[in-house]
Amino acid sequence: MSTEVVNALGLDGPGVEPIAGGRVNTIWRAYRDGAPVALRRSPAFRRLPEVAYECDVVTALAEKGAPVAPVVAGPTVVDGAIWVAFSWVDGTHPAVPVDDPPSYGRLLAELHEHTAALVPRLGQRPGWSRLDEFLTAPRPGDDHTMAELLPDFERAFGAAGTWLRRLAEDVHERLSGAESCPRVVAHGDFGPGQVLMRDGHLSAVLDWDFTHVDLRVADLAVAGALARPTVDRAEAFLRGYLEVAGPDVGDLGLLGDLRCAFHLHNLGNHLCARWAKGIDIAPQVAMLTERLEREQWWGPMLVAAAREATRARRVRRPSPPVTRESSDLEVAHELADRAAMVARHYFARGLTARTKADATPVTEADHAVERLLREALAELRPDDAVLGEELGTEGNSDRTWILDPIDGTAAFARGDPNWRIQIALERDGQIVVAVVDAPALGVRWWAAIGTGTYERVAGRPDRRLRVSTTASVDGALVAVQPESFLRRLPPGTRQPAPTPLPLVDLIRGELDAYLVHCCHAWDHAPWILLVREAGGSFTDHSGGTAPDQRGGLYSNGRIHDDLLVALSPPRTPR
Known part of the structure; x- marks a missing residue:
């Protein structure tokens, strides 16, 4: 460590030890007055007023007894980088993915309860705006808004630009009524590497990135990433949050749109700060497009989880989670369960179909459901190949999952419930597992080799199906x-x-x-x-x-x- 940093932060010497944690910040363990400290250096794009704002939040939270690591020195600029020393907190990082989603919900709610009182005192972080203002708020520098630049951006980026512009405008329209949501100093964007556990419990947040004054439900939407990939995990996360914060957090039906707004806000920063000046942002656009495509399935699942979390607790027989050790039929049912959540969301919202090159219709729901199914298979059957209607073939294996995310897209787009999610597994050229689900009708059909074919109608017991006994072509239907x-x-x-x-x-x-x-x-x-x-x-x-x-x-x-x-x-x- 350089002498300038040692002197500026009052460290005992240049000996430092790199430690894990943080997404965009470098962290070391150093010593100050004989006690360990967590030393952090900001990335190059950070500015002192922003970091000073964040350190003020951390200091105020520490004084209130919030689970944060207090600032002991800084922020200070040395050689163009911003340095801060935090008190050392003993503990270990939790597993990834987190195995206790409710604890993350309770931790975020506790932080929100502490930070809500800071909103009038601190005001907005320099250069930032609320998440629901991503399209219309002027950006630092030349005061451009994302809305002003989107038409030129669309022309420059072709089909990707058109999709992103349409998504941004649709999300903004749906968020326009979110003004009544309670506000907090937001901090939903933390992960296991920024949290420490002690005695089996979450004990402290190591991050300084308490970002800005935002809607409480917006921060909850961002933090929902910790609960992926299932509705049950998201519901557990949200229930943990509501146990501490209570129900008055805002419109939870906006969670999916606010997650999109989080990525669109970052896209707006790139557009206004760099692209408007002629700088190539193609890599950033590709990265954010990929994340926004994921939000097309994760957002609806988060909204579905919110509906479950806010209902009166129902007694449900716990079922074992589906894992890589589960049977292929169990995996197929799990795929259909997840896909049905997302498909129902889009069906209720209503979508307009467009025509593909092969003259067949397609909607946003087709793409969202197929991406969900592929991510679930990457989780549960990573060695298998996949063939899907919208995204083609992926992988090379004697086992191939064949997916039709929305069979009957034309019916889907016009509000007709006669559409289906179709899933099959082909092994060595033979279909061995099949599940077809009609979410809008509440019916599912399934079979596996040697088991028979079954039908489940909502509210009725499962029944085995058999074909007719007609034995003559004459008179056959x-x-x-x-x-x-x-x-x-x-x-x-x-x-x-x-x-x-x-x-x-x-x-x-x-x-x-x-x-x-x-x-x-x-x-x-x-x-x-x-x-x-x-x-x-x-x-x-x-x-x-x-x-x-x-x-x-x-x-x-x-x-x-x-x-x-x-x-x-x-x-x-x-």
């Missing part, structure tokens, strides 16, 4: 898609009334066969197994059983061979 296939059916077959999904009728025994020529692997993969495990049969248009041949003949099995012969030829020319 056979659905077709497209309608031009009607001419290929043998005489005597009957056509059913139109139905949103004939394959559901087939596995329920209400339809005898379905001849289809359309769609993709993710549309057919789970239904091949669901039909088979219900006692039926499937033959694709090439005479095999693959899901990627644009469908084929599904039937109850008893009339399958006769139908294949009667279709003449049984295979559809490519």
Whole structure:
């Protein structure tokens, strides 16, 4: 350590020891008057008025007995960097991911209770604004706002710029009514490396980054990252917070939008401080875009968790968490549970579909659900490959998860509940697990090799499904898609009334066969197994059983061979 730093902070000498902790600050252990101190150096972009503001907050909190490490020297500038010495706090960093989300909620609430009283005294941190003002607040330097620069930014960054501009404007519109939320001196952006545990409990925050006066619920939204990736963990985090802070924290329905606003605020800083001056910010835009894409699934799950956390405590039978050791069927159910939360959020909000290059519709929900499913598989089945409708193929394995995040996007976009989340696992070329969930209808279908096909309707016991017992083509109910296939059916077959999904009728025994020529692997993969495990049969248009041949003949099995012969030829020319 340089002599200038030793003298400025009154250290005993230049001997220092690097220690872990902090996201953007360098930290050492040093000694002052024989006692250990935590020595921190700010990154180059920090300014003395900001750090002085933060140190004032830490000092005031320490005087109130808050769980923070007090400032003992600084802030002071040496060789262009800002240095601060904090009292040493014994302890260890918690595990990652945190195994006690409620304790983080209680810690944040305790900090908020202490800092709420500081709001009138301290005022806003220099150069900062509230999170809900990310679009319209003037930025330091040349007083640009993010809103002023977004049109030029969109033109410069193409499709990414268009998506970010639309997201920013949508989020800002939804946050415009958040003025009534209580305010605190915010500090939600801390992680396990900035917290110390002692005697099994969280004992102190080592960070100085108590940022600015903001909405209480905005800081709670930022801190919600500690609870990823499930609703249960987020609910536990929020319940811990509300146990200390009480219910009057603001509109928890804004949590998802405020998490987006956190990243959009940082994007605005880059736009106004650097991009407006001609500096390349492409790496920062890519990083923030990736984070905002994650928020499209995590934000809705956080909102769902808030709904659960604010309800009266219900007695629920605890279920073991799904882990890498769980069965493939358990993993598929867990995937569907998580995806349904996010899909329901977007369905209730309402979305407009746009047309993809292949002329099929897509919405923000399709992308959000598929990203969620892929992140969950990276957590639970990291060695498996993934094939999804929106994001293509990833990985190389004899085990491939086939995903259709929203099957029936057109129905989804117009508010029709007949859409589904479809998940299948293919192993060595054979579908071995299938789960199809219709969240808006409250129905789920599933199967695994050798187990049978089952249906769960909300509020009713699960039931096993079986195909019909019709044994003759004559009089059989056979659905077709497209309608031009009607001419290929043998005489005597009957056509059913139109139905949103004939394959559901087939596995329920209400339809005898379905001849289809359309769609993709993710549309057919789970239904091949669901039909088979219900006692039926499937033959694709090439005479095999693959899901990627644009469908084929599904039937109850008893009339399958006769139908294949009667279709003449049984295979559809490519």
